[in-house]
Amino acid sequence: MSGVTSEPHPMSDLTLNGIRVIDTFAEAFDVAGTAIVVTNDTAKWAMIAATTMTGFATSVIGCGAEAGIDAVLGPDETPDGRPGVRILLFGFEPNGLKDQLIKRVGQCILTCPGTACYAGVDGPNKIKLGGAIRYFGDGFAIAKRMPDETGKERRYWRIPVMDGEFLCEDSVRAVEGAVGGGNLLFLGRTHAETLKVAEIAVEAAAAVPGAILPFPGGIVRSGSKVGGRTKGMMASTNDAYCPTLKGRAGSALPPECGVVLEIVIDALTSQGVAESMRAGLHAATAIGERHGLIAVTAGNYGGNLGRHHYHLRDLIAPAAGQEG
């Protein structure tokens, strides 16, 4: 999802850390999601593979998938004892996700020197990955079945490549219950200060396991609305939150607002989206006053399109276990 917002919201009295929080909600959608673990001989090359694969994956509408790095893994956290990266990938539906996964692993992981690829999450739906990419091996690929450390049988494909072999797990799993499109909008005064607020929010939101922020650096500046004045446009700029359009009918921005930046969150579970939004909201408001943050709001389509509504009112409370 790209950054989405709706009709301007009436201001309310909600506050967190002295920052106004608009009493609205983020509207998010059911998506198909999966996770893979990419390893390499060095953390540097694992990261190169991961950043390449998650490139051009900001919005499922334009890129076919939304992807991001969930976690950097140490050698003791990966199946082969090498440094690794856990990547999350989301699509509208399972077939689209499968198509994107095979393309991205085929073009970005298979091609990267030294890389191996494993399933990163368990789930009910099987996506054939190594079993599809093995055809690159032109009949020379070898399947190997071995139990992992938990004793569960796993099947790998060993595909001959010019630096030895590309080892890829036969299939990965897509989870049920993944959600895409959780979001927060930060209304600030200056670009530099608001960017700082958004960066800190991204850091906190991305730290939640199983959640990614697919836009550049986790931040999107081109929030969109559904449709547009130009015929055929599926989405167009979110004029209500454009500071250069302040003062016109429909603007949602107070006069002192000069910049709006948004963060968008996808996660393997609805709870992951909520926790990530909560972390971002609390982190941003905690430093907001110092950086000229005026208000925090969220984008929605009026509540009729997405099944998941994350009310900022509910996120103001600290996460369970963090009270006091």
Next chain:
Amino acid sequence: MSTLTLREAPPERLDLLHINPLSLGALSQAEAERLEVGTSRRGVKLGDVFTVSLDRSGTLVIAGGHERLDRVGAALSEGTIVVEGDVGQRLGAGMAAGSLTVTGRAGPYAGSGATGGTITIEGDAGDYAGGAVYGAKTGLDGATLIVRGQAGDYCGDRMRKGTILVGGAGAYAGARMIAGTLAALEVGDLPGFGMRRGTLVTGRHGALAPTFVETGSHDLVFLRLLGRHLRALSEAHADLLARPLTRYSGDLATIAKGEIWVAG
């Protein structure tokens, strides 16, 4: 723990196919003693040669083995069988799950066609350990077979899936392998003869068929995964992978997707 105590050497070969914790658990002591285990017209029953003591537990101990005890644990699907002594042929043949341990020696065809579970032979094994019986499509087919001592010739012949670990194996180890993994500290002549796929790891080998070609030394991710898998079963076999390895690809007389890793 149920116990069958061998009173004397069996008068003939015995077939213990149906003697396992699951089947004995459904029987009374008297019914168990009347089970036919003979293989001739003599009609030898379980109680004729064993003292039977049942407690319906998942573990069966056969105290006192003999090389005339055939098909021990064959078709085992759950539970544990421990044989204190030797066994005859086809130990654990067709076994699907569970644990089978023999403290002595085993005859030929141990683990043939076994699809799951773990078979451990503390002593030596005969020919065709994990190999296919005549006419069968596959040898070991998914189970794990560990022979602490020496296995005979044709170890892992036509094995299709699973893992075999042996201290040493005779000639034709991994012959006609369909797939799977066989690790031996040493093997005899012509290892992997006619193998289609599969992995053979060894520390020393006899004559190698000319249809195997050396591909050199490779630092493959696969070896890391295999090392972890083997280490859970046997430190000595896992240590083979820590040594410098030379890879041979073959058998080129077949589809040649098999490999022999020789530790230097």
